[in-house]
Amino acid sequence: MMDAKKFFSKELLSWFHIYKRTLPWRQNRDPYRVWVSEIMLQQTRVDTVIPYYERFMARFPTVAALAAAPEEEVLKCWEGLGYYSRARNLQAGAQEVVERYGGVIPDDAEAVAGLKGIGPYTRGAVMSIAFNRAEPAVDGNVMRVLSRYFCLEDDIAKNKTRIQLEKLAVSLIPDGHAGDFNQALMELGALVCTPKSPGCLTCPVMEHCAGRLAGKELVLPIKTKAKPPREERRLAAIVEGSGSQTGKVLVRQRPESGLLARMWELPHVLDGAAGAESKPARGRKRTVRTNRPQEHTGALPEQEVLRMERLGLALAVESRLLARPLAHWMEAEHVFSHIIWKLDIFRCEFGFVLEEEERQRLEHSYEVTARGEMLASEAPSSYTLHRLDGEYPGTEDAGSWVYTGRASGLPDEALTAAAGIAAGTLTEVEAEELQEERQQQLPDGYRWISREDMDELAFPNVFLRILNSYWEQQL
Ligand code: SF4
Missing domain, CATH: 3.90.79.10 (Nucleoside Triphosphate Pyrophosphohydrolase)
Structure with a gap:
């Protein structure tokens, strides 16, 4: 298992350095920019998010600008993206940053986790991408990749499984490369190890992928269906x-x-x-x-x-x-x-x-x-x-x-x-x-x-x- 883990981390990071997409939120590691992008990307495709993100950052370039804006303007900027509570929580979180931390997002996982609208995934994404802290950022994409690579058959709809996968994800982070590694995992899930047709033949970790070797890449991950609307x-x-x-x-x-x-x-x-x-x-x-x-x-x-x-x-x-x-x-x-x-x-x-x-x-x-x-x-x-x-x-x-x-x-x-x-x-x-x-x-x-x-x-x-x-x- 250790070999497969080391192989995974090393190959994935090298692949990311060559193939990563140029995206507006990757211009720098400003924690506010990372935060906004991660909230927008929840349940929404990258292509859809890009124009919204650019408009939003032009209108609210700093935490302070977002905190001070009328809610109506924030919602207007979000109009069309859906899940409007995300926009409200983001603004409420920005107001908390202004009140508690003088407008500066702290390099402190507990403090970030305490902000409105920030769950375990967003906390991990902000802490790792902006501050390079070894925190896991495990969303549906990452759970799919890990379930397949390690051939894990636990139900990813369960909280228990997510916690186990977070532990696994932390153990994979190479020293000093938390931000790039977490982004590499997300990128692999978005571009190669996709839900319906994983591109195993072009995958940088194919050689040791237990799911593929077991012929289960299309079966995994296991996920019980949510109640229909x-x-x-x-x-x-x-x-x-x-x-x-x-x-x-x-x-x-x-x-x-x-x-x-x-x-x-x-x-x-x-x-x-x-x-x-x-x-x-x-x-x-x-x-x-x-x-x-x-x-x-x-x-x-x-x-x-x-x-x-x-x-x-x-x-x-x-x-x-x-x-x-x-x-x-x-x-x-x-x-x-x-x-x-x-x-x-x-x-x-x-x-x-x-x-x-x-x-x-x-x-x-x-x-x-x-x-x-x-x-x-x-x-x-x-x-x-x-x-x-x-x-x-x-x-x-x-x-x-x-x-x-x-x-x-x-x-x-x-x-x-x-x-x-x-x-x-x-x-x-x-x-x-x-x-x-x-x-x-x-x-x-x-x-x-x-x-x-x-x-x-x-x-x-x-x-x-x-x-x-x-x-x-x-x-
Ligand atoms: S080999 Fe296939 S199933 Fe395994 S991680 Fe790569 S794309 Fe996913």
Whole structure:
């Protein structure tokens, strides 16, 4: 075993010195640069990270600059990379470095490990690459390489195995070369000993690779599968402004904590009636997929009308926002590690914000409707379908049908100023004034935005794509 270990360390280091990639974070060994790169590279490909890294370092070149920046700017710079808690933790860690260590990342493994967002892998990477300390940096790539080279069949999903592999990795570090050796291990995993097709014939350690000699390079490492993410159907609204808000849509900021905390999004709700359909999704890749907008060529399917009903009611009950869904716009999907959002997005007309008593009045019918009982028992003829010629760009030639029915339980008063005119209760001027006034009174956390405003607000990928698709359609 000793021979195989010495051989591994020596050959790997020599190979790295010849074949290592030129990457922006390898320009020098500044611990801040190493830290940022390691956080960005978690669960993200090198090619994807490079432009983000360069932008981020140009905008926040030092720990102090990152610590002092508004969170919104940090998230904006991270927008598209996903896993936004990484960005928040990185900034919180930078603030800790400023407060505790005067803005200088200490050459001390315990102190580095105590910073927000730094786990065993990042601690090892920072300490070894920046300070050349003999600390292991064991991630999935490294576990794969070691499992194969030493033909280890322990389950790498288990913490116990990771700890054993960390001990093994430390014992392999050649004296005085911790930084290069750890990077060499990562580089071999990324370029040669890849997950599905290891390039054994070009591998510098092939000669003593026990996994390959045993014919197990494609079987190893052993990893038990994580629980598949749960599928969740959600209904989202593109609520369009009118009058002084023409060309704008309504967005809201997510809560202070939890999933995608403080990021911006379109209003959306869990599709209660579809909730029972929540089921594990198998074989999914971590991607964001946004379909092209859909066009209708006839009467709206009953199911779609019902979903529009549920969206209108749920928005009113959850946010006091009364908006009338007009037509299905598109579908989108976003995969988190534990959940998959299946989104149906509807274009909506802004109504107004309900008083609390009105909201409460709706709650009961919402609960019934969310279970699908009330709506499913009503004949589709309860809802009037009208053709909406030319009112929305892109619908004129599609023969679009839009829903103009009234959701069960919604207040009797006109949902919109336009409906007020139709009912003869408002003149056109009064309707415009009323609508202007209503559009200024939004629920907490909501605001109107134009395309330009998106430059300042951070959106999760899925909403970024939906909104970009929407703005493109408006041109
Ligand atoms: S010989 Fe093959 S399996 Fe072994 S470390 Fe190299 S690439 Fe991986």
